[in-house]
Amino acid sequence: xxxxxxxxxxxxxxxxxxxxxxxxxxxxxxxxxxxxxxxxxxxxxxxxxxxxxxxxxxxxxxxxxxxxxxxxxxxxxxxxxxxxxxxxxxxxxxxxxxxxxxxxxxxxxxxxxxxxxxxxxxxxxxxxxxxxxxxxxxxxxxxxxxxxxxxxxxxxxxxxxxxxxxxxxxxxxxxxxxxxxxxxxxxxxxxxxxxxxxxxxxxxxxxxxxxxxxxxxxxxxxxxxxxxxxxxxxxxxxxxxxxxxxxxxxxxxxxxxxxxxxxxxx
Amino acid sequence: xxxxxxxxxxxxxxxxxxxxxxxxxxxxxxxxxxxxxxxxxxxxxxxxxxxxxxxxxxxxxxxxxxxxxxxxxxxxxxxxxxxxxxxxxxxxxxxxxxxxxxxxxxxxxxxxxxxxxxxxxxxxxxxxxxxxxxxxxxxxxxxxxxxxxxxxxxxxxxxxxxxxxxxxxxxxxxxxxxxxxxxxxxxxxxxxxxxxxxxxxxxxxxxxxxxxxxxxxxxxxxxxxxxxxxxxxxxxxxxxxxxxxxxxxxxxxxxxxxxxxxxxxxxxxxxxxxxxx
Numbered sequence: 087x088x089x090x091x092x093x094x095x096x097x098x099x100x101x102x103x104x105x106x107x108x109x110x111x112x113x114x115x116x117x118x119x120x121x122x123x124x125x126x127x128x129x130x131x132x133x134x135x136x137x138x139x140x141x142x143x144x145x146x147x148x149x150x151x152x153x154x155x156x157x158x159x160x161x162x163x164x165x166x167x168x169x170x171x172x173x174x175x176x177x178x179x180x181x182x183x184x185x186x187x188x189x190x191x192x193x194x195x196x197x198x199x200x201x202x203x204x205x206x207x208x209x210x211x212x213x214x215x216x217x218x219x220x221x222x223x224x225x226x227x228x229x230x231x232x233x234x235x236x237x238x239x240x241x242x243x244x245x246x247x248x249x250x251x252x253x254x255x256x257x258x259x260x261x262x263x264x265x266x267x268x269x270x271x272x273x274x275x276x277x278x279x280x281x282x283x284x285x286x287x288x289x290x291x292x293x294x295x296x297x298x299x300x301x302x303x304x305x306x307x308x309x310x311x312x313x314x315x316x317x318x319x320x321x322x323x324x325x326x327x328x329x330x331x332x333x334x335x336x337x338x339x340x341x342x343x344x345x346x347x348x349x350x351x352x
Numbered sequence: 353x354x355x356x357x358x359x360x361x362x363x364x365x366x367x368x369x370x371x372x373x374x375x376x377x378x379x380x381x382x383x384x385x386x387x388x389x390x391x392x393x394x395x396x397x398x399x400x401x402x403x404x405x406x407x408x409x410x411x412x413x414x415x416x417x418x419x420x421x422x423x424x425x426x427x428x429x430x431x432x433x434x435x436x437x438x439x440x441x442x443x444x445x446x447x448x449x450x451x452x453x454x455x456x457x458x459x460x461x462x463x464x465x466x467x468x469x470x471x472x473x474x475x476x477x478x479x480x481x482x483x484x485x486x487x488x489x490x491x492x493x494x495x496x497x498x499x500x501x502x503x504x505x506x507x508x509x510x511x512x513x514x515x516x517x518x519x520x521x522x523x524x525x526x527x528x529x530x531x532x533x534x535x536x537x538x539x540x541x542x543x544x545x546x547x548x549x550x551x552x553x554x555x556x557x558x559x560x561x562x563x564x565x566x567x568x569x570x571x572x573x574x575x576x577x578x579x580x581x582x583x584x585x586x587x588x589x590x591x592x593x594x595x596x597x598x599x600x601x602x603x604x605x606x607x608x609x610x611x612x613x614x615x616x617x618x619x620x621x622x623x624x625x626x627x628x629x
Contacts, residue, residue, distance in 0.1 A: 090538045102436035102448060105429055105513075108506060109451040112466035113458065115476070119469060127469045129476055173368035180361030188369055195376060197615050199567030201587050202383070202604045203376065208591075209386075210379030229376045232368065290459040293569050296592065307461045311570060314465050326462040333457030337450070346449045 113330055120323035127320065138324040145321055151309035154220070158305065159288035162227035163235075163281055169228075170235030170280075171273075178243045192236040195229050200293030203229065208297040219303035226294050231284035238283075242276035275344040282340060380608070387605040398602045412606075415582040418497065418572075419565035422504045423512075426561045427554065429505070430512035434553070435546075437513065438520040452510045460507055464574040467503035468494060471575070500576045507571060508564050512557040519553035551625045559618035566610055583607050 115129065120138055122131025142148060173192065177185050195203060207226050216222055246269065254264035292307040299308050313322050340346070387398055402408050437448045455463065470476050471494040481487040493499035523546070531541040569584045581589075583603050590600035 088538065094538065098432045098436045101429065101432040102440070102444070105433040105509070106447055106451040108429070109455050109509060111470060111476075112463040112506065113455060115466040115469055116458070116462060119466075127472070128474065129469065169368040169371060173365040176361040176363075176365035180359065180365065182359045182362045188365060191377070192368060192372060195372075197563060197611055198380070199563075199584065199604075199607045199611050201567060201569055201584055202608045202611070203380070205587070205591060205600065205604045206379035206383040207375065210375070210382060213382075225375055229372060232372065236368070286457055292459075292461065293567070293588075296588070307459050310459070310461045310465075314461065314468075314574065318465070318468075322462070322465060326458060326465075329462070330454070330458055333454060336457070337453060346446065346453070 116323045116326045117330065119320050120327040122320060125319050138320040141319075141321040142324050142328075145313070147304065147309050148306075148313075148321075148325060151304045151306045154223075154303055155289050155306040158220075158223050158227050159231075159285045161224055162231045162288050163284045165228050166231040166235045166284055167277060167281060170232055171239050171277075174236055174239040174243050177240060178246075179248065189236065189240060193233040196233045196237075200230075200291065204294040204297040207294070211298075219298055219300045222298040223295060223303070223305065226298060227288045227291065230291055230294060231288050234284040234287060235280045238280035239273065239276045242273055246272050275348060278340065278344055279348065282336065383601060384605060384608070387601050398598065399606075402599075402602050402606075411581050411583055411586055411603075414580060415566055415584070418500060418504070418582065419562050421501045422508060422565040423558050423562045425501060425505045426509050426512040427558060430509055430557065431516060431550075431554070434513045434516035434520050434550075437517045438523075452513060455507075456510055461570055461574075463507050464503060464571050467499070467506065468574055471499040471503070494575065495577050497576065497580070500572055500580075503575045504565055504568060504571050507568075508561045511560040511564065515557040515560065516550055516553035519550050523549050548625075548628075552622050555618050555621045555625065559614050563611055563614045566614075567607055583610075 118129060118131065119127050121134050121136070122128070123133040123135040123137070124131055170192070173188070177189055204226070207222075207229075211217070211222055211225075216225070250268050250272075251261075251264045254268045255261065259267060289305075290307060291305070292311065295305045295308055299305065304312070310322055310325065337346070388394055388396060390397055433448070437445070437452075440448055471492070472478070473490050473492040473494075475493070477493060478487070478490045482490055493502070527549075528541050528545050531545050536544070566582075567584045568582075569588050572580065572582055572585050573588075578585075578589075583606060587600050587603040587607060590596040590603065594600075
């Protein structure tokens with residue numbers, strides 16, 4: 087190695103270390119604030135306490151919004167997994183015109199600003215008379231989750247060897263058994279990764295959800311946004327710390343099942 | 353396959369496609385259509401009115417300037433990090449992957465809230481800069497453009513790093529070694545080998561980050577406030593607070609046009625790069 091190479095290599099690693107600190111800063115700050123005793127976010131906190139965690143239980147609307155978010159995200163992800171997988175199979179196996187165009191179309195909600203999608207849907211739903219918050223949220227969130235499923239399952243299916251299904255049938259499996267025993271396990275990592283990202287995208291969405299909430303039905307990000315704007319105190323940090331712990335648990339499970347590297351395959 | 357003809361497979365695609373057409377494509381077309389129709393048919397009056405107002409130009413300028421800086425900063429930080437990620441092994445690799453994926457799992461509201469705390473006058477950054485002697489007295493970064501750029505870069509950085517990482521890890525390390533053996537200088541090797549091969553990742557990462565920065569909404573409203581308007585915050589406000597749907601749908605259509613142009617330009621660029629390789 088020459089001198090210049092050593093310097094650039096050192097710079098690359100220094101940058102990587104700095105980036106780790108930078109990326110984890112909001113998480114560390116959130117956790118630190120949530121255990122602090124002060125209500126005004128002094129860092130480092132003057133003392134430690136669990137009072138903000140007790141507050142979480144009594145803050146109105148927080149649990150309801152968490153439940154709404156989990157239900158909407160879970161259902162939307164499930165619907166997207168079914169519709170998206172069927173569509174991906176058709177796109178990989180089918181011989182009809184416009185398959186690339188269909189794939190692009192199904193992934194396109196990722197590139198259109200959420201606010202624009204939200205406004206368009208708000209007007210569309212009004213036109214057909216859909217006004218209740220909960221069903222509107224569900225219908226809208228399927229559009230948000232679909233691209234993640236289509237993208238990942240499509241990539242995984244195009245690597246899948248379909249002759250394996252014929253092989254399984256020659257060996258005595260029925261068509262259904264062949265799908266269940268051969269194709270489903272091969273696609274499991276794709277289902278898991280895409281399901282996870284789809285679920286998180288729905289849980290985290292605000293630019294679309296913001297148009298479909300009312301006084302009774304709010305999703306978690308909107309409830310938190312309201313708290314941040316109206317009455318910012320470390321209760322929000324306590325809730326977020328809970329979510330971070332949940333995310334770490336999901337990551338560990340994801341790592342055990344498919345490996346962290348696969349999760350980063352963007 | 354149980355007598356299913358291959359062109360009949362289109363029926364499997366139909367539910368998803370029909371769903372998105374009805375719930376997503378038609379409403380978007382309706383929004384577009386309404387923005388160019390007036391009482392007497394086709395008109396661009398909404399847009400000419402919008403651009404006749406100097407305030408609108410300031411909003412456009414704010415939007416594009418912030419998006420440009422966020423993309424640039426994310427690229428400068430993200431490029432070396434993506435290379436490090438492809439080369440890292442063991443603990444460093446795990447740390448980098450976790451730092452990339454874990455923040456994606458906490459909401460953007462929470463991250464913006466955390467940056468509100470970091471950027472305060474008595475926040476970590478201000479304290480650090482005063483302690484190191486760069487600033488003579490504590491300053492507030494919250495509600496400044498620099499603070500907004502820093503916070504937004506933090507949120508979008510993984511979307512710059514991951515696409516570049518995914519092309520870097522496919523590059524055969526022997527290529528640069530071969531270049532070195534043949535006597536190419538490090539700078540020449542970077543310019544002729546690493547940079548051209550990673551260009552597709554740079555294009556798609558930059559397109560992602562620019563696009564997301566243009567349409568971000570909650571980050572500016574929490575980190576810079578209402579005095580500073582971008583296209584997205586103006587769109588949101590005109591629908592949610594001002595009840596000015598005409599203005600809101602105009603700015604929404606402009607946002608849509610910007611987003612589509614980014615996709616078109618980046619696709620064109622990647623095709624060109626693909627041909628020249």
